[in-house]
Amino acid sequence: MSISQGEDPHTSTKTAQCTVTCxxxxxxxxxxxxxxxxxxxxxMNHSLNICVDSIKPNHRQNCKIDLKPWQFWxxxxxxxxxxxxxxxxxxxxxxxxxFSGSPEPCSDFYVALICDEEVVLLIGDMTKKVYKRTKSQPRLADTLLFFKKExxxxxxxxxxxxxxxxxREDYEIVVESSTFGVKEPEMSISIDGIVLIHVxxxxxxxxxxxxxxxxxxxxEVLWDVHAWLFLNPGSSHGSFIFKPDQPKDKENTSQDEIKENGNSSVSKDHSTYIRSETSQCCFFLYAWKFE
Known part of the structure; x- marks a missing residue:
């Protein structure tokens, strides 16, 4: 069983570029x-790129925001x-x-998309300030975060x-590993400070x-850390999936069905499937190890 989805085109071991895709x-x-x-x-850079799918197949429009430290304005x-x-x-x-080590902020911020005087997507926790600044109406239909990759x-x-x-807004996930030295290689995965998996x-x-x-x-937690043990350090990543279990009478979303790519759109049919079948988010974690 392999859960690696391949190297992200936005990630390079030479630049150690951290990315979060939601x-x-x-x-x-x-x-x-x-x-x-x-x-x-x-x-050198810190940015946010927002892409919105068109109703036309394989079309999307994007908006890039540069967040370099010296560009406070x-x-x-x-x-x-x-x-x-x-x-x-x-x-x-x-x-x-x-921030807590991730390029995505964890609190005290907002990014809002407005269309027809309605907030159609709100990222962040400063809700009141968004409506006060934009004078827009709250979204009539809830948005859904269905996929995250880091x-x-x-x-x-x-x-x-x-x-x-x-x-819950967020859980803290920590992966600890020991793959070199005199001891046998081992790994633990904890959520909110509680070790739930020890391998x-x-x-x-x-x-x-x-x-x-x-x-x-x-x-359901899936892992593949073959690269940590058998490849050169930094040449590839360990892969983890955290997937909320689906009801038994509904078809589960298998890892093969999640054909994720940071530059690819999810099809409208698949998006409809996700919304109808689950309101949970499937989370991919790619951990690049340097010794």
């Missing part, structure tokens, strides 16, 4: 559309672009944004945050899956 369904102009937010950060602004003749205004305020870099520990159910003899169990309970919610 895919949402938002009701814009009478259609459910996939909106992709790509947060990217390396030593650009951390609160707005841009306008068009999709299928619709004007979409993007407002953001990241002046006080807090590339992280480290030596032994990899920490991230992800939304795994509707009741010993990792050289024999470098691929596997296990279902754990998080707030009474079953989460």
């Amino acid at each position: 895919m949402y369904q938002a009701h814009i102009g009478g259609h459910w559309r996939t909106v992709t937010a790509l947060w990217t950060k390396n030593m 650009g951390k609160k602004s707005y841009k306008t672009f068009e999709v299928d003749g619709l004007q979409i205004d993007v407002y953001w305020d990241l002046r006080s944004a807090k 590339h992280v870099f480290g030596k032994k520990s990899f920490t991230t945050r992800a939304k795994l159910d509707k009741r 010993k003899n990792l050289q024999w169990k470098f691929r596997g899956n296990e279902t754990v309970l998080v707030n009474k919610q079953p989460i």
Whole structure:
């Protein structure tokens, strides 16, 4: 069993570029559309690229926001672009944004998409300020975060945050590993400080899956860390999937069905399937190990 989806074109071991890709369904102009937010950060750049799918196949429009530290003036602004003749205004305020090692902020910020005087997508926690600034109406249909992917870099520990159910904003996920030295390779995965998976003899169990309970919610965890053990350090990544279990009477979304790519759109039919079958988010973590 292999869950590696290949190397992300936005990620390079030479530049150690951390990326977070979030895919949402938002009701814009009478259609459910996939909106992709790509947060990217390396030593020279920090940016957010927002792409909105057209109703035309294989068409999308994007808006890029540069968040370089020396461009403080650009951390609160707005841009306008068009999709299928619709004007979409993007407002953001990241002046006080807090980060926890990820290119995506964890609090005190907002990024809002406005169409026809309605907030069709709101990312962040400064809700009141969005409506006050834009004088727009709240979205009539809830948006849905259905896919998230993150590339992280480290030596032994990899920490991230992800939304795994509707009741919580984020859970802290930590992957700890020991793959070199006199001891047998091993790995642990904890969520909110509780170790839920501990794998010993990792050289024999470098691929596997296990279902754990998080707030009474079953989460299937799949891992593939073959690259950590048998390839040159930094040449590839360990792969992890955190997938909320589906009801048994519904068809599960298998890993082969999630043909994710940071530059590719999810089809309208697949987006409809995701919305009808689950309101949970499938999270991919790609951990690049350097010794």
